[in-house]
Amino acid sequence: GDSVTQMEGPVTLSEEAFLTINCTYTATGYPSLFWYVQYPGEGLQLLLKATKADDKGSNKGFEATYRKETTSFHLEKGSVQVSDSAVYFCALSDGGATNKLIFGTGTLLAVQP
Amino acid sequence: DTGVSQNPRHKITKRGQNVTFRCDPISEHNRLYWYRQTLGQGPEFLTYFQNEAQLEKSRLLSDRFSAERPKGSFSTLEIQRTEQGDSAMYLCASSQTEGGEKLFFGSGTQLSVL
Numbered sequence: 001g002d003s004v005t006q007m008e009g010p011v012t013l014s015e016e017a018f019l020t021i022n023c024t025y026t027a028t029g030y031p032s033l034f035w036y037v038q039y040p041g042e043g044l045q046l047l048l049k050a051t052k053a054d055d056k057g058s059n060k061g062f063e064a065t066y067r068k069e070t071t072s073f074h075l076e077k078g079s080v081q082v083s084d085s086a087v088y089f090c091a092l093s094d095g096g097a098t099n100k101l102i103f104g105t106g107t108l109l110a111v112q113p
Numbered sequence: 114d115t116g117v118s119q120n121p122r123h124k125i126t127k128r129g130q131n132v133t134f135r136c137d138p139i140s141e142h143n144r145l146y147w148y149r150q151t152l153g154q155g156p157e158f159l160t161y162f163q164n165e166a167q168l169e170k171s172r173l174l175s176d177r178f179s180a181e182r183p184k185g186s187f188s189t190l191e192i193q194r195t196e197q198g199d200s201a202m203y204l205c206a207s208s209q210t211e212g213g214e215k216l217f218f219g220s221g222t223q224l225s226v227l
Contacts, residue, residue, distance in 0.1 A: 004155075032214055034214075036218075041220070042220060043116075043117065043204070043217075043218040043219050043220045043221065044156070044204070044206075044216075044218040045218070046215050046216070049214065049215075051214075089155050089156075091155070093214050095214075097168070098161045098168065098169045099144070099208070099214055100146060100158045100161060100169070101156075101158070101216060102158070103155030103156050103157075104155050105153065105154050105155050106153075106154070106155050
């Protein structure tokens with residue numbers, strides 16, 4: 001079945017460092033791809049999405065490009081802030097009638113001042 | 114938009130007891146999802162409602178689990194005869210049919226079965 005694999009954490013960075021969190025997927029169809037973020041004590045929030053190959057999703061300085069040839073959707077940010085500390089989840093939706101999401105295991109990002 | 118609300122936030126119960134969780138979705142959202150998340154894992158899909166109709170259930174949803182969404186508004190998830198393996202965070206999410214790929218999640222109910 002469809003699945004998502006993302007790099008294990010925790011990822012610890014200093015403020016203003018460059019961030020990459022790797023995500024690859026396996027899907028039989030043409031999924032939409034997402035990054036969700038979970039801040040401490042809060043619910044999951046959609047960070048960005050891409051619905052077809054070569055699309056780039058972006059939000060709050062984060063970017064991810066849908067790469068069909070490498071089945072990847074890596075999350076990047078040029079300069080992280082302490083407030084970016086959270087758990088980041090890569091996910092896919094097969095676009096079927098249910099539109100349910102299949103999540104990766106999550107990557108904890110800790111940004112130190 | 115008051116967001117997705119889940120109650121209770123925490124539930125501690127003894128093995129064998131029944132528990133019920135409630136989810137109030139965003140009012141205009143007709144799609145509602147339940148997920149389960151264990152420590153160090155991503156959320157796993159449990160079940161999905163379109164209005165009041167339960168249209169999909171995961172194999173993870175054993176016979177001890179039942180979910181309802183009367184009148185297509187709030188939803189309840191009941192676990193009968195709880196087991197220690199049921200300990201997890203139970204998440205509810207909702208979305209609209211149009212643009213339905215953007216799910217809005219509640220903060221979850223943390224269940225601990227002793």
